[in-house]
Amino acid sequence: MRYLLYRILLLLLTAWVALTVNFALPYLMPGDPASVMVAKFQGRLEPQAIKALSIAFGVGVNESIFQQYLHYWGRILRGDFGTSLAYYPTPVSRVLGQAIPWTLGLCGTATILAFIFGSGLGIVSAWRRGSRLGDGLVPLALFLKSMPQFWFGLLTLYVFGFILGWFPLSGGYAITSAPGAARVLSILYHSFLPGMTMLITALGGWVMTMRNNMISILAEDYITFAHAKGLSTRQIIYHYAARNAILPSFTGFAMALGFVVSGAILIERVFSYPGVGYMLYQAVISLDYPLMQASFLFITLAVLLANFFADLTYVFLDPRVRSERAGS
Amino acid sequence: MNWKQLALQNRKATIGFVILVLFILVAILAPWIAPASPTSMEFQPWLRPSKAHLLGTTAMGQDIFSQLIWGSRLSLLVGFSVGLMTTFLSLVMGLTAGYFGGIVDGILSAITNVFLVIPGLPLMIIIAAYMTIRGVFPIIVVISVTGWAWGARVLRSQVLTLKNRDFVLASRVAGEGPLRIIFSDILPNMLSLIMANFFGSCLYAILSEAGLEFLGLGDVNVVTWGTMLYWAQNNMALMFGQWPWIVAPGICIVLVGTAFALINFGADEVTNPKLRRR
DSSP: OHHHHHHHHHHHHHHHHHHHHHHHHHHHSTTOHHHHHHHHHTTTSOHHHHHHHHHHTTSSOOSOHHHHHHHHHHHHHTTOOOBOSTTTTSBHHHHHHHHHHHHHHHHHHHHHHHHHHHHHHHHHHHHTTTSHHHHHHHHHHHHHHTSOHHHHHHHHIIIIIIISOOSOSSSSSOTTSOTTHHHHHHHHHHHHHHHHHHHHHHHHHHHHHHHHHHHHHHTSHHHHHHHHHTOOHHHIIIIIIHHHHHHHHHHTHHHHHHHHHHHHHHHHHHTTOOSHHHHHHHHHHTTOHHHHHHHHHHHHHHHHHHHHHHHHHHHHHOHHHHHHHHHO | OOHHHHHHHOHHHHHHHHHHHHHHHHHHTHHHHOSSOSSOOOSOTTOOSOSSSTTOBOTTSOBHHHHHHHHHHHHHHHHHHHHHHHHHHHHHHHHHHHHHOHHHHHHHHHHHHHHHHSOHHHHHHHHHHHOSSOSHHHHHHHHHHHHOHHHHHHHHHHHHHHTTSHHHHHHHHTTOOHHHIIIIIIGGGGHHHHHHHHHHHHHHHHHHHHHHHHTTOSOTTSOOHHHHHHHHHHTTTTTTTOTHHHHHHHHHHHHHHHHHHHHHHHHHHHHOGGGSOO
16 A cells, blocks of 8 residues: 555656646746747737736736746646647647647557567567577667667658658648548558657667566576476466566656657657647747647656556556555 | 776677777867868758768758768767766765665655656756757756656665675774765775666767757757757758768767667676676
8 A cells, every 4th residue: 555655646746846847947947938938929919818928927927926836726727728829829728639649649559569569579588598589689679779769760751751652751641531441541551650660769678678677587596496397488488487577667667658758759750740749849949838838748747647557557466566555 | 897897898898888989089089080160061062972072961061971070079078978967966866865764765765756757858848948048068957957867766776785784884883974984885886887877878868969959959050960960850851862961960879879878788787697698
């Protein structure tokens, strides 16, 4: 129970920090970026919009910073993220809402597949240590880990999209495709290259984690004992070693997820994929601070939640954590 | 274990060190190796690779090969500076939390966990977006401030196992103060881990730097591998068939990154005998 309680507290604490950082950054930075932004849009937007913006970012408002902070919380809890400046007058929540399914679909699928394939390859690499396959996977995984994901994306886009012309160069789907099955196919078709880029570049980390865990566990006495009992190799790998080796991978999930999300932002930019990462990029470029804040919040909270659930899975998978719960 | 042993004993680390030394030499010797100035736009734009321009020229008529060589300076500088800063932050947090334990550990570990879970690049992007000054130094600060948590966690757990060893207890009984115990008993015994952590951070730095600069969040007027990619993408280098402009800086980042990763992995192998080849 203590483990679970600590995780929940940590989730709340981290969410609070993220929300507060999001609020405080424009105030902390030198050069008063919020005033610069308001000044930039002066005359380009309706006076009410400028006023709403000024209030949201505390420009020329006669309120203490604490009062502004409370108002900020009020707006967040009501789900009011203001009006997007780049897509004026669409509310930020609507702009973001359109982008979210794209990112969740692409990132979610790529992460889960990378976890499965990467851990699988890690098992192979550890078991076949000393052979060409097992040891060859290590430099390959290190290489994949050290590659800027967006750069790999640029290359795949160039080769398979531009030179060979097998895949589309940008976007989430063809506007000409009819709604229904054709639209679904078009979406899958467009997501193939960005998805593959994310999958391949994320593999390396999982391979290395799993390999190192497996190697430590294969040196344990109970594995030697399982050999002595005459169990088949298959049984030893999957029922004895891999089950234990996969556990630390869940605690390393935070790191891996941060990696995937960071990669996704850049990859969406490369493929002009209509997800949250591309939205964040466009918001930054066009100084659309309300959209930028909301995109950051969404990405961070999504990562926090995914992490929290990975931790919960850990509780279910590892009896030691469970028994600690029963004991306390 | 010291640098020399690691570099010579472990084949992966040896390869990593060789690559790294080559790049450092290139960075130092840039003024003598580079055939042209990286910023002068004296040549014709979009020249294909030839003897005069090994990698061709950019859309603005700069020599890509010269940019690549000069770019190694700031790219490596950012990598090493962030590596040092991150390692320093991780050490301070990890050592303090691990050694003092109790409420100090509770608070510092909570802070570490918070920073560990908040994804790095989105945070870097919004910090960089609010910054009115653009440049290399802000990039170094932003990456370091967001990237120290993993190292702090690893170092803390190492301190936890070290601080109850007999030789540390002996020092404590002998009446040594915490500073002396930390610096002369604990720290020397985790040097290899700190080293692994340093090279891991350098890898993280090189990749983050490339990402931030690719998005145009650095100073786009200085020449680094990241800004080269930014200009190449914004001038649609690939669509104009000028692939060396994108491929070359990327390969340099990959090579330096792999060198860091190899040394990091080598240091891991040396400290953890289980990982070593049987």
